[in-house]
Amino acid sequence: MPEFLFxxxxxxxxxxxxxxxxxxxxxxxxxxxxxxxxxxxGELKNDIPHITHKMLTSQLRxxxxxxxxxxxVYAVVPPKVEYSLTPRGKRAIVVVDYIRNYGxxxxxxxxxxxxxxxxx
Amino acid sequence: MPEFLFxxxxxxxxxxxxxxxxxxxxxxxxxxxxxxxxxxxGELKNDIPHITHKMLTSQLRxxxxxxxxxxxVYAVVPPKVEYSLTPRGKRAIVVVDYIRNYGxxxxxxxxxxxxxxxxx
DNA sequence: CTGGATCCGATTTGATACTG
DNA sequence: CAGTATCAAATCGGATCCAG
Numbered sequence: 390m391p392e393f394l395f396x397x398x399x400x401x402x403x404x405x406x407x408x409x410x411x412x413x414x415x416x417x418x419x420x421x422x423x424x425x426x427x428x429x430x431g432e433l434k435n436d437i438p439h440i441t442h443k444m445l446t447s448q449l450r451x452x453x454x455x456x457x458x459x460x461x462v463y464a465v466v467p468p469k470v471e472y473s474l475t476p477r478g479k480r481a482i483v484v485v486d487y488i489r490n491y492g493x494x495x496x497x498x499x500x501x502x503x504x505x506x507x508x509x
Numbered sequence: 510m511p512e513f514l515f516x517x518x519x520x521x522x523x524x525x526x527x528x529x530x531x532x533x534x535x536x537x538x539x540x541x542x543x544x545x546x547x548x549x550x551g552e553l554k555n556d557i558p559h560i561t562h563k564m565l566t567s568q569l570r571x572x573x574x575x576x577x578x579x580x581x582v583y584a585v586v587p588p589k590v591e592y593s594l595t596p597r598g599k600r601a602i603v604v605v606d607y608i609r610n611y612g613x614x615x616x617x618x619x620x621x622x623x624x625x626x627x628x629x
Numbered sequence: 630c631t632g633g634a635t636c637c638g639a640t641t642t643g644a645t646a647c648t649g
Numbered sequence: 650c651a652g653t654a655t656c657a658a659a660t661c662g663g664a665t666c667c668a669g
Binding site for chain 2: 489
């Protein structure tokens, strides 16, 4: 298995490299939300349950820096910022979709039930 | 996006569920090593660069508990233990391969060079 | 040879407060 | 509305030691 450096981090294989770009708890959900077009910061925040302000901003920064999403700032008050997928981000959606389908398959195997509105 | 529980952990989407099963730094490399057949603990340890004893054993435990690999113990001294893929593990290999190819594609885009034998 | 347990530092994440 | 900074809590990973 090869071994290489990127941004001063040591990687052991291509899978790890890919997962460091679009893995983690929140990056795929964020990309997925942008699948159908432009979203504002607040929309993303509302659409993704439980994500904290800090996590959303940091994940958006990283995805932007690595060219998966584009950030457009409007010089208005109050601020308005729109996020959208770049071609690289659109390519990633195909992969996310693939993994998502595998996840659904696994969930069925493991007998996972959706958690319906819980009392409390 | 749905939301559900598994092993007392809250998941927000199928992607996260899948990644919790076979994601992380080491699970895919471990599965990948078993792609071509049975391996002993020591072989895995030698074949996977930089993995520590602790990580290898913990990852093998989890993969076994969740049905991706099978553990066969021989009642001999010193101990001999063989690991192999279950059908579920073999199915996972297809996914790993897919992500791996995407990783290679990304590496090319990012201009990542393999790290050749370093001085020191 | 395989594997469990412990200690401890490093990294990640959440909560909160503050800003233009 | 969108974003930054700070501090504390939680999680993770590595090194090390013990055991059958």
